[in-house]
Amino acid sequence: MATYSLPDLAYDPGALEPHLSARIVELHHGKHHQAYVDGANTTLDKLAAAREAGDYGSIVGLQKTLAFHVAGHVLHSIYWTNLGPDGGDRPTGELADAIDEQFGSFDAFRAHMTQATVSVQGSGWSALVWEPVGGRLLVEQIEDHQDHTILGITPLLCIDAWEHAYYLQYENRRADYANAIWNVVRWSDVAARFEAART
Template sequence: MTDATESRRDGSTRRTVLRGLGLTAAALGLPGLAAAEGDGRGGDEGTERTAEPYSLPPLPYDYDALEPHIDARIMRLHHDEHHKGYVEGANAALDELAAMRESGEFDRIKAVKRDLSFNLSGHLLHSVFWRIMSPDGGGDPGGDLASALRRDFGSVEGFKREFAAAATGVEGSGWGLLVYDHLAGRLLVTQAEAHNDLAVQGATPLLVLDVWEHAYYLQYENDRTAYVDAFWNVVDWSAVDAVYRAAASARRPAESN
């Protein structure tokens, strides 16, 4: 396989993934992420792109707003250091890709594409994570989302049990996710190791929970179960419902070709 063929196939796969993430971003008011398609800089199959580099979005609330469930120390470190690092890593990967296109030398393409996948996925998931939490969160979902959860998991409590088990059981570092699968038109609970491994291609993330140790260790130490239990107190179900309605109303990938 040539470098050009691999690059085209990689770009096609990434656009499929970002289509789902773009629906999430648009529903949560993150237009910069919604537009994140292609590599952000340089050409894409002959079409020049002028998108700005990725940037760290501000928290939509104060660092201490989610206390006592997630304390201010964690939020400051998590957002200002860890999330910022993923933004910088994604932009560095874009710079390397632009340099490769300029020079015509693609000997590091595999490593740089891996860096882009890891860092950009981390940036996207964290951007969603901040927005689906709120100091006024908690309780149970209602409306269309609640109906869909009952349809696909038997009950809202059944969904919560499955999600908590998946998030708690992530091997090493990663995420628990509720996603909308456009192919089947249904909800799924999935895991992601790191930010990008085990991902369901093209699915739209609705509810995401970071279970890397940096997300909870300062407060909960090694008790991930207690952290996952506390998470339900800050979930902004209205935000999750908005993403669900946007995803459910979108055409399936095969119908948009």
């Protein structure tokens, strides 16, 4: 029983050009994201088989693999909807006010998150998240798909810093990708996530 499925893109793969090439989007969505969906479903099947057999000899590896694939699916699903051909500029309204309040200014926030994208060690992500206990926005730097994240947060804006997200177009220049991606961020989607997370 497949629990997870690959969401369709809301735009053509070439719609994010010149900031993100059509070939990157095709491969990233159709191959890489699909692999995390398949990995999540396969791991759930293996855990069900372990319960059936009462054999938990592989449980540590399976739980880690489940976290990797499910978190990968969640992050990519948010990433594709965070982006769009009508993106760019900067947020308005309550999200803009919260960013100003908690990071000093939009420019300071953007510089912080750009550096989080550029400097993540190995493969990972940067994310703007809502943290409900403190009632505030935070920037996270995530390794792989799941390491160093904070429980209970709601991701609002997720930027993929894995090489598969940019290397075909930007080669080793991750900073160029990390700067260009702001041109296709749909702040309307981020603001809707912010509103939903707080209410």
